[in-house]
Amino acid sequence: MENAAANLASHLPALISAGGLAAVGAGLTAIGAGLGIGLIGGKATEGIARQPEAAAKIFGPMVLMAALVEGVALFGMVICFLALG
Amino acid sequence: MPSRTALLFLAAALTFLPSAAFAAGHASGCEESVNSFVVHHVADQKEAWHALPAVGAFPGLTIPLKPDFALAGFNMPITAHVAMLFIAAALLFVLFAFVYRKRSDRAPSGLTNLLEAMVVFVRDDICVAYMGKKDGRRLAPLFLTFFFFILALNLLGLIPFFTTATSNFNVTGGLAAVTLLLMVGGGIVRNGPLGFAKIFFPPGIPWPIYVLITPIEFLGLFIKSVALTIRLGANLMAGHIVIYSLLTLIYKLEWVGTIFIAMVVFVYVLEILVAFLQAYIFTMLSALFTGQMLHPSH
Numbered sequence: 001m002e003n004a005a006a007n008l009a010s011h012l013p014a015l016i017s018a019g020g021l022a023a024v025g026a027g028l029t030a031i032g033a034g035l036g037i038g039l040i041g042g043k044a045t046e047g048i049a050r051q052p053e054a055a056a057k058i059f060g061p062m063v064l065m066a067a068l069v070e071g072v073a074l075f076g077m078v079i080c081f082l083a084l085g
Numbered sequence: 086m087p088s089r090t091a092l093l094f095l096a097a098a099l100t101f102l103p104s105a106a107f108a109a110g111h112a113s114g115c116e117e118s119v120n121s122f123v124v125h126h127v128a129d130q131k132e133a134w135h136a137l138p139a140v141g142a143f144p145g146l147t148i149p150l151k152p153d154f155a156l157a158g159f160n161m162p163i164t165a166h167v168a169m170l171f172i173a174a175a176l177l178f179v180l181f182a183f184v185y186r187k188r189s190d191r192a193p194s195g196l197t198n199l200l201e202a203m204v205v206f207v208r209d210d211i212c213v214a215y216m217g218k219k220d221g222r223r224l225a226p227l228f229l230t231f232f233f234f235i236l237a238l239n240l241l242g243l244i245p246f247f248t249t250a251t252s253n254f255n256v257t258g259g260l261a262a263v264t265l266l267l268m269v270g271g272g273i274v275r276n277g278p279l280g281f282a283k284i285f286f287p288p289g290i291p292w293p294i295y296v297l298i299t300p301i302e303f304l305g306l307f308i309k310s311v312a313l314t315i316r317l318g319a320n321l322m323a324g325h326i327v328i329y330s331l332l333t334l335i336y337k338l339e340w341v342g343t344i345f346i347a348m349v350v351f352v353y354v355l356e357i358l359v360a361f362l363q364a365y366i367f368t369m370l371s372a373l374f375t376g377q378m379l380h381p382s383h
Binding site: 063064067068070071074075077078084 | 120312315316319320323359362363365366
């Protein structure tokens with residue numbers, strides 16, 4: 001038990017370095033992107049379930065919004081890359 | 086029996102296997118880190134463009150570039166990305182000059198039909214939709230250039246041994262600078278200097294809050310351009326980074342890593358979708374922002 005705690009404590013200095021924090025940041029932006037695009041996809045699927053003949057009309061805005069949300073996640077990724085070096 | 090397209094696709098994907106076997110066999114010799122490998126392949130190539138590698142008796146094709154090109158005192162090195170810009174421009178010029186037809190008695194077919202459908206789509210659903218009929222039609226050539234130029238650069242980057250110019254923030258920054266010029270210049274010319282300043286004071290707000298809102302609105306001009314730059318550049322760079330990172334897994338895991346070929350092919354196909362989508366999004370947002378400046382309705 002205390003062995004595991006000592007193990008974790010020994011890894012902490014590497015985690016708090018630039019590379020470690022950049023990796024944590026990249027993971028957080030991935031969570032944000034996944035949440036956003038998942039919500040968009042879910043609402044779009046709900047709309048299609050209500051009215052199957054509108055599937056093609058719903059698909060267009062869905063893909064567009066997903067790309068915009070992904071853009072925001074990529075802003076975060078660029079900052080993480082800048083934090084690396 | 087799977088369709089012809091599916092079989093062709095599978096055959097193309099399987100051509101990755103020999104190179105994967107080669108990589109897996111020679112994995113232990115490499116001392117390079119993952120970071121430097123990925124960054125080296127995604128970044129611009131300044132000295133020479135290694136178009137084709139040396140394989141067996143084939144000496145390979147290396148096109149020398151001019152890193153010290155200067156025009157009237159401005160240092161403009163011709164790197165691999167700049168070469169891509171020239172190639173895309175020449176390609177578009179030849180393509181559109183070739184398919185231009187003055188005859189309107191016959192319906193277009195084939196390549197003309199495809200390009201005409203895309204041109205009409207950009208003109209009607211992007212330019213006229215966001216800027217009105219008159220301005221939309223007058224500014225349509227610029228947005229058509231945005232769309233087809235960005236699309237050509239994105240798709241050229243997907244060809245093996247070619248590089249993606251739009252993954253370079255300088256290229257996308259230049260394109261976003263044109264949009265910024267259009268926003269500011271169009272706003273001043275259309276509304277006059279006073280009308281342009283009035284855009285940053287949205288109506289219906291109690292006047293003490295203008296101290297907060299107006300700087301934010303003004304900065305919003307530049308933030309929109311920076312967002313356009315980073316969105317296009319990062320989207321294009323991210324696909325390549327993922328592909329190269331997955332390829333390093335093959336080096337590290339040796340034979341087990343050949344499974345990741347499937348993932349690489351998947352991301353490659355996704356990149357084709359991203360190429361079209363990002364060209365459309367850049368053009369649409371530029372048209373939207375320009376329309377907001379030309380016809381301020383708030």
